[in-house]
Amino acid sequence: MRIALYREMTMNAFRTHLAFRAEVLLFLFGQLFKIFVQVYIWHALFGDSGQLASQAGSISIQEMITYVVISSVISVFATNDVIFKVSSKVSSGEIAMDLIKPMSFRSVVFCQTFGTNMYRMLFELVPLVIVSLLFFHVQLPSLASGIAFLILVFNGLILNFLITYTIGLIAFWYILIWQINTVLNGLIRLFSGAFIPIWFFSDSLVQFSYFLPFRLIYYEPISVYLGKVTGWQELLAIVLQQVAWIVGFLLLQRWMWSKAVRRLVAQGG
C-alpha cells in the first residue's frame, strides 16, 4: 500500500552504496580468496579419488567446488549488518528519530537491507559469478532445480533478515549485543552448512541442525541446486519448513517489538 515509499527508501539505500563504491574490488578479492582457500582444502581432503562418502551418498570434488561457490553467492546476500544497525540506533538514541516517523521501524530497516542487497547483486554478485565461472568448474543445475533453488534462496533470505532483525531487537534490553552476534555467527557458520555441508556431519549434529532454521538458508537450497533433492514432496517439505520459521519469527519479532517500544517509551532511551 505504501509501495512508493518503500521503493524510494530502497533506492536511496542503493544510491548511498553507489556513492561509496570503492570497496567493491576489495570485497571481490576477499570473496575469491575465501573460495580459493576452501577449494584447496577440499581438494586435499578429497585426495586423488575425487570422491568422498557422506550422509548423502558419494560426493564428487566437482560437486563440492560448486557447493563452495554457491555458498559464497548466498553469503553475498545473507551477510547483513541488521544487528549492528538496530543496536547502534538504540544505543545512540537515534531510534527516537525513527519513532517519530509515520512508518514501522521494521520497514525502515528492511528497505535499507533490500537496497544494500540490490547494490550487492550488481556490484558484488555479478563479478563474483563471472570470475567463478572462469576459474572453477562450477556445475549448472537443471532448469527445474534452478527454479526451485531460486525460490528457496529467496525464502532463505527473508528468513535470514527476520532472524537478524529479531536478534537485533535484543539491543533494547541488552546493549552489548556484540557477544550475541558472535555466537549467532558461529551457529550460522556451523549449522547452516555455509562452510561444511551437513552431508559430512555426524548423526547427532545432523539431528541437531534439524532443530535450527539456519540450514534452510544455505544447505538446503544448495542441495537442491546440486540435484541432491529432487522429489517434489521433499521440496515442499523444505518450503513448508521455511514458511513455518518465517511465520514464527514474524510473530516473535512483533511480540518483541511491542515489548521493546513499551520499554523504550517508559525509559526514554
Added chain:
Amino acid sequence: MPLIEVQNLRKEFKRQKRRDGFWPLMKSLVYREYEQKVAVEDISFTIDQGEIVGYIGPNGAGKSTTIKMMVGILVPTSGAVHVNGLVPFENRIKNARRIGAVFGQKSQLWWDTPVIESLRLTKYMYDIPEDRYQQNMALFGDILGLDEFKNVAVRSLSLGQRMRADLCAALLHDPDIVYLDEPTIGLDVVVKERIREFIREINRERGTTVILTTHDMSDIEKLCSRVMVVDHGKLMYDGNLTTLKNDYGNMETMELDTEEVFVMDDALLRMGITSSQTEEARTQLVYDKKNINSSAVIKWIMDRYSVRDFKVKETEIEEIIRNLYAGFSQEERPRQEVMA
C-alpha cells in the same frame, strides 16, 4: 476543544545508582539499586491552534521530557496528554502524521543522503501531494536558504545548515503542530534570525501551532506570545510575556560612572533601592520602578558625587526569569499564585 491538553503530567525516571569503590561495585553486579528522578511533576496546561508557546527553563528542568511525552516517544508515569484528541504514545504513527518535530541534538534526515534527496523521501513518508511539495519547497527553501547546500550529504552539513534542513523536513507535510526542542542552540545570530523568521512565517501563513523549548530568552522575546517557565519539573509561570514582564519586570537598573568611589548609603535603601553593585568607577543600582522616586535618588547622588555618565535600563527578560527561579527555590514554590 484545545488542540493540546496536558493534565497533571508526571514523569519519573528510574536510574541505576552508580557506586564507586570495589565492593560497592561488586555488590551492584549482584543486585541493582535504583534511585528515582522526578523529571516532570504535576504539570497541566492547554494549547490552542495557532499559538506559539515558548517553554523555557534551565538545563535539566524537564523541557525535553515534556516535549517527548507530547510527541509520543515517552510514556507519562501519571497524568495525561491529548493531542488532537489522541493519546500520542498509543497512536504513535497516526499522531506522527500530523505533527513535526525537531530535536536540536539529533537529525531525522538520512545521514548519508544529500539534503534534497532526504527531503524527497520525506515527501513519500508523509504522502505529500507533488504540487504541495513543490510549493512548500519553494517557500521554505527561500526563507531557510536551502539552495546553498541542497546537494550536500546531511552528514557534512554545519550545525546551522542541518538545523535548517531538519526544520524544512519537519514542516513539509503541513503538520498541525510542530515541536522544536532547542532549535537555536549553538547557532550564530544570523542563522538564529533566519530560523525565527521561518517559524513566524509558518505560524502566520499556515496557522501552525508551535511549541519550542529554549534557554535563549531572545527566542522567546522575538517569537512567543505565551511563555511557560519550568524549573525542577514544575511549572512556575504560564501566561503572556507582557504580563510576566509587568508582574516581575518592574525592576530597573541605574548605571552610574562616578569620579569618586561610590559608597552605598542607608538613605538610598530607604528611598527604594534594593541592591547595589560597585566595580571601580561603575555602579549599578537596582530598584522597583513602582516604589521609587527616581528624581529624588538622582538628586541625592548628584549632590554627593560628580557623575560622568548615567543610564537607566529596563530589566531584561533573562533577569526576570532568574528572579523567578531565585524566588521559588527559597520558598516552597507557590505555583498557584504565579499562574496567570
